[in-house]
Amino acid sequence: xxxxxxxxxxxxxxxxxxxxxxxxxxxxxxxxxxxxxxxxxxxxxxxxxxxxxxxxxxxxxxxxxxxxxxxxxxxxxxxxxxxxxxxxxxxxxxxxxxxxxxxxxxxxxxxxxxxxxxxxxxxxxxxxxxxxxxxxxxxxxxxxxxxxxxxxxxxxxxxxxxxxxxxxxxxxxxxxxxxxxxxxxxxxxxxxxxxxxxxxxxxxxxxxxxxxxxxxxxxxxxxxxxxxxx
Amino acid sequence: xxxxxxxxxxxxxxxxxxxxxxxxxxxxxxxxxxxxxxxxxxxxxxxxxxxxxxxxxxxxxxxxxxxxxxxxxxxxxxxxxxxxxxxxxxxxxxxxxxxxxxxxxxxxxxxxxxxxxxxxxxxxxxxxxxxxxxxxxxxxxxxxxxxxxxxxxxxxxxxxxxxxxxxxxxxxxxxxxxxxxxxxxxxxxxxxxxxxxxxxxxxxxxxxxxxxxxxxxxxxxxxxxxxxxx
DNA sequence: GTCTATAGGCAGATAGAC
DNA sequence: GTCTATCTGCCTATAGAC
Numbered sequence: 001x002x003x004x005x006x007x008x009x010x011x012x013x014x015x016x017x018x019x020x021x022x023x024x025x026x027x028x029x030x031x032x033x034x035x036x037x038x039x040x041x042x043x044x045x046x047x048x049x050x051x052x053x054x055x056x057x058x059x060x061x062x063x064x065x066x067x068x069x070x071x072x073x074x075x076x077x078x079x080x081x082x083x084x085x086x087x088x089x090x091x092x093x094x095x096x097x098x099x100x101x102x103x104x105x106x107x108x109x110x111x112x113x114x115x116x117x118x119x120x121x122x123x124x125x126x127x128x129x130x131x132x133x134x135x136x137x138x139x140x141x142x143x144x145x146x147x148x149x150x151x152x153x154x155x156x157x158x159x160x161x162x163x164x165x166x167x168x169x170x171x172x173x174x175x176x177x178x179x180x181x182x183x184x185x186x187x188x189x190x191x192x193x194x195x196x197x198x199x200x201x202x203x204x205x206x207x208x209x210x211x212x213x214x215x216x217x218x219x220x221x222x223x224x225x226x227x228x229x230x
Numbered sequence: 231x232x233x234x235x236x237x238x239x240x241x242x243x244x245x246x247x248x249x250x251x252x253x254x255x256x257x258x259x260x261x262x263x264x265x266x267x268x269x270x271x272x273x274x275x276x277x278x279x280x281x282x283x284x285x286x287x288x289x290x291x292x293x294x295x296x297x298x299x300x301x302x303x304x305x306x307x308x309x310x311x312x313x314x315x316x317x318x319x320x321x322x323x324x325x326x327x328x329x330x331x332x333x334x335x336x337x338x339x340x341x342x343x344x345x346x347x348x349x350x351x352x353x354x355x356x357x358x359x360x361x362x363x364x365x366x367x368x369x370x371x372x373x374x375x376x377x378x379x380x381x382x383x384x385x386x387x388x389x390x391x392x393x394x395x396x397x398x399x400x401x402x403x404x405x406x407x408x409x410x411x412x413x414x415x416x417x418x419x420x421x422x423x424x425x426x427x428x429x430x431x432x433x434x435x436x437x438x439x440x441x442x443x444x445x446x447x448x449x450x451x452x453x454x455x456x457x458x459x460x
Numbered sequence: 461g462t463c464t465a466t467a468g469g470c471a472g473a474t475a476g477a478c
Numbered sequence: 479g480t481c482t483a484t485c486t487g488c489c490t491a492t493a494g495a496c
Contacts (some may be wrong), residue, residue, distance in 0.1 A: 156415070197423075275461070
């Protein structure tokens with residue numbers, strides 16, 4: 001291994017430690033010194049490989065989003081029927097979250113840690129939106145050609161995407177379910193969701209729900225939440 | 231307003247500010263000074279009302295979990311058919327996340343910020359498990375009496391719970407969908423999920439999924455994740 | 461009940477030796 | 479490429495005045 005390879009290896013080991021610690025403790029609760037200890041360096045040594053802690057986070061998130069987009073577009077290339085495309089979106093998002101839980105937890109949950117208005121943050125939001133557009137189109141196409149019957153396309157998309165991304169919180173490769181079982185089950189739920197006609201079902205009486213005396217009022221155009229209104 | 235009321239009011243305003251900031255920035259990224267500024271005090275003033283920053287978080291999380299349990303058990307009292315009980319669990323969890331998004335985000339996402347092994351953390355985990363047991367039983371009962379046809383009860387439960395909890399990330403009271411529409415749609419998806427027989431659906435070829443060079447290997451019995459294996 | 465002041469520690473980041 | 483040493487600043491929490 002020559003010098004360049006050793007450098008690349010150190011950089012990769014730093015990123016591995018970073019994604020693990022960021023996913024477990026959160027970005028804000030992880031110090032550069034924690035990171036350095038994990039890879040056997042001092043904190044100054046880490047700064048030879050990364051410009052800043054925030055740039056490291058942005059790199060990881062950009063790479064994760066871009067990797068997901070690339071893999072998705074590659075898999076969708078020769079699949080045309082909306083139901084097949086939706087099934088593929090469900091199984092690939094689920095499997096990515098099952099197989100790369102640390103990376104996807106950081107990707108899904110640390111957007112708030114990037115400085116508002118920074119170019120890196122805006123770029124990552126654009127990538128996320130580009131990915132979601134694949135879901136939007138698959139569902140809209142299925143409705144347009146009559147293969148899906150859906151009351152609200154946006155709600156259906158948000159429900160199914162949450163189902164898939166939640167996988168990173170509980171899936172274990174040595175657990176009770178194989179990846180194949182999870183994907184099959186989630187695809188079945190997704191396809192059932194887009195074929196089902198709306199059933200009568202009332203929302204619960206709000207007065208029966210818990211009320212928390214500290215819950216703040218809703219704020220319009222919440223600037224802290226990039227998830228708003230997608 | 232007498233002195234006791236003023237004290238109670240200050241305590242409530244601190245909790246409101248705390249849940250807002252903890253939900254937006256995360257617990258670790260929120261300082262006691264941020265909190266104090268939000269309620270018009272100095273940081274020392276806050277410590278008259280809370281024992282510590284972590285005790286404040288534990289109080290909020292315990293109250294959120296307990297409120298959810300209480301409301302759920304109250305609503306379930308006179309509902310017996312498994313499909314009706316599942317529909318109620320779906321719509322109440324969804325509505326709680328829609329109406330109390332800040333509290334539920336903290337409840338769902340800040341368990342990792344409580345000191346491992348602390349009594350407060352163990353207590354909150356026990357509350358969460360007690361809540362999940364209602365889902366487990368509703369699904370098991372439906373399978374037992376033949377009203378549900380499900381390939382894997384655990385997967386179905388995890389999928390539907392993720393769908394419901396995800397609501398806190400995107401729902402806005404002045405947005406495109408009313409609370410009633412969201413609950414109706416999600417109940418429809420949930421009931422479709424438990425009545426559908428398994429369809430053939432293959433998981434994607436893992437070699438086609440993105441691979442992240444920094445993604446750490448899976449660790450058995452990950453002690454940092456209380457979500458494991460539930 | 462809220463303040464000022466401060467203790468004691470850890471944060472992100474940099475300088476310069478080797 | 480990694481180190482030691484350090485700068486500067488913010489952190490949680492407490493002491494004690496009013």
